Structure formats: C-alpha cells, structure tokens
Amino acid sequence: MSSAPWTFCPRCASALSSDGGMGARRRCTSATCDFVHYANPTPVVVAIVELPTGVVLARGRGWPEKVFAPISGFLEEGEDPREAVVREISEELGLAARVVSLVGVYPFAAQNQVLIAYHAVPIDGADGEIVKGDELEEVKLIPVARLKGWPFATGLAILDWLAQRNA
Numbered sequence: 001m002s003s004a005p006w007t008f009c010p011r012c013a014s015a016l017s018s019d020g021g022m023g024a025r026r027r028c029t030s031a032t033c034d035f036v037h038y039a040n041p042t043p044v045v046v047a048i049v050e051l052p053t054g055v056v057l058a059r060g061r062g063w064p065e066k067v068f069a070p071i072s073g074f075l076e077e078g079e080d081p082r083e084a085v086v087r088e089i090s091e092e093l094g095l096a097a098r099v100v101s102l103v104g105v106y107p108f109a110a111q112n113q114v115l116i117a118y119h120a121v122p123i124d125g126a127d128g129e130i131v132k133g134d135e136l137e138e139v140k141l142i143p144v145a146r147l148k149g150w151p152f153a154t155g156l157a158i159l160d161w162l163a164q165r166n167a
C-alpha cells in the first residue's frame with residue numbers, strides 16, 4: 001500500500017495541492033513558501049539468495065498464505081546498497097552472505113519503491129543454515145530448475161536472473 005499523500009505543508013502548515021505533475025507531487029499553497037513534496041520512490045534492496053539446494057523465497061509477516069518473494073529491505077541512511085543487502089540477509093535469514101552480482105533495477109510503483117536486486121551466496125565456509133528473522137513468517141527453498149519469476153516487482157528480478165544464468 002503506498003501511503004496517503006500529505007495534506008499540509010511540513011514547513012508552514014498551509015494546505016498542499018497537487019500541481020498536476022507526475023505522480024503524487026504536491027506543492028504548498030502559501031505565496032511565501034516554496035515547499036514541494038516530490039514523493040520520490042524509496043530504494044529497496046532485494047536478495048536472490050542461492051544456496052546449494054535452491055533459492056530462498058520468504059513470506060513476510062501478515063502476507064497472504066501463498067505469497068512468497070525474495071527477501072528485501074530498506075536502505076539505511078548513508079548505506080551502500082551492497083552492504084544493505086548483505087545486512088538484510090544476515091538479519092532475515094541468519095546467513096553470512098556475499099554479493100555475486102547486480103541482477104537489475106526495477107520499478108514497484110504500487111509501493112512507490114525502486115528495487116535494486118542482487119544475486120548473493122553464503123560466504124565461503126558458511127554452513128548455509130537459515131535462522132529465520134522476526135519479519136518472516138515462512139521460508140522455503142526452491143530448486144533453481146523449478147524457480148519461476150512473475151511480471152512485476154521482485155518477480156522481474158527472478159526472471160532476469162534466470163535469463164542471465166541461461167545466457
């Protein structure tokens with residue numbers, strides 16, 4: 001769910017109104033204030049984590065029963081996306097991992113996000129055992145031969161990753 005647009009200016013508390021531009025951009029209606037709320041998409045890192053037995057897909061807390069996706073998370077302030085994805089893998093799966101490659105960058109307009117997807121594997125010597133973090137309801141391993149993408153959001157990253165493997 002994308003959040004509701006702001007109603008009032010955070011600088012002067014005058015009303016905001018749509019300026020008719022792209023997306024949810026809103027402008028302060030005060031003649032003496034130039035605030036514009038651009039509502040830029042939020043960057044989110046996505047991890048296609050490959051273990052010897054398959055790729056990790058997870059169901060987040062509160063998600064519908066059948067919905068699984070690669071793990072993902074928000075960048076923290078000042079954080080390198082590659083470090084963020086390694087941190088998310090550690091927090092959500094209890095795995096020490098390293099980035100193999102950037103898979104691609106994808107839109108997720110419904111959530112006002114831009115997805116930065118990496119292929120990652122456990123670091124050398126790690127046992128690859130998953131210890132599920134609090135944000136996840138359920139984790140499963142899909143053998144690569146059975147892995148399928150879908151035509152939006154993180155599914156686009158899986159489609160590209162599978163295509164890159166077969167190239």
Ligand SMILES: [Zn+2]
Pocket residue numbers: 009010011012013014028029030033034035
């Ligand atoms: Zn204002």
